[in-house]
Amino acid sequence: MATGRRHCGAGGGINGGNVAGKSKKGYAPYNPQKKNQDSLVMREEAKTGSLMLGVLDGHGEHGDLVSQYFRDRLPDLIFSDRHYPQRMEKAMVSHFDGLEQRLLDEPAINTEFSGTTAVVGVIHEDVLKVANIGDSRLIIGKLARDNSQRAGQLSQMKRDATTDYVARGYIVPPPPALGAGEPPAGAPAEPEKKKGFFGF
Numbered sequence: 001m002a003t004g005r006r007h008c009g010a011g012g013g014i015n016g017g018n019v020a021g022k023s024k025k026g027y028a029p030y031n032p033q034k035k036n037q038d039s040l041v042m043r044e045e046a047k048t049g050s051l052m053l054g055v056l057d058g059h060g061e062h063g064d065l066v067s068q069y070f071r072d073r074l075p076d077l078i079f080s081d082r083h084y085p086q087r088m089e090k091a092m093v094s095h096f097d098g099l100e101q102r103l104l105d106e107p108a109i110n111t112e113f114s115g116t117t118a119v120v121g122v123i124h125e126d127v128l129k130v131a132n133i134g135d136s137r138l139i140i141g142k143l144a145r146d147n148s149q150r151a152g153q154l155s156q157m158k159r160d161a162t163t164d165y166v167a168r169g170y171i172v173p174p175p176p177a178l179g180a181g182e183p184p185a186g187a188p189a190e191p192e193k194k195k196g197f198f199g200f
Contacts, residue, residue, distance in 0.1 A: 021053070
């Protein structure tokens with residue numbers, strides 16, 4: 001089980017609160033010894049008072065190593081980027097992409113059939129920016145004036161791939177205009193996974 005707890009900031013940090021996270025391995029009846037391949041990111045950047053929260057959902061034989069690789073490197077890369085915090089999107093996108101390439105060149109982790117999805121949120125001042133790769137989602141909970149709880153999805157999943165990643169050969173292009181129903185006859189049910197594919 002991946003767990004963690006952080007106290008944010010000298011004076012209570014982001015809205016004076018604590019941050020806690022917990023994940024539980026997925027159910028696999030065929031493999032009762034299955035490892036939890038999730039990794040959690042809970043990192044405060046003291047200089048700007050920013051907070052990064054994220055979940056990386058590893059998959060495949062070495063998915064735990066892939067998700068840990070990103071967990072251990074991504075926060076420092078984003079927080080030290082010259083574009084951070086003024087251009088958070090640019091810092092986030094460039095380091096997800098660059099870290100993928102570094103992972104592919106890492107001989108200690110076999111990525112042939114392993115990868116990770118990710119959803120990462122960075123809070124700076126009163127702005128939350130979200131990066132979403134694959135089928136991970138970020139949900140925000142709100143307490144309404146009547147004390148009822150409401151949830152809303154902040155990240156978007158796309159069924160198709162962007163032209164950039166298709167052109168780079170990470171996935172097979174999906175058939176055009178897939179609707180809510182079944183894929184057209186002959187179309188693959190899922191994109192073909194190739195070396196280095198981790199949810200883009």
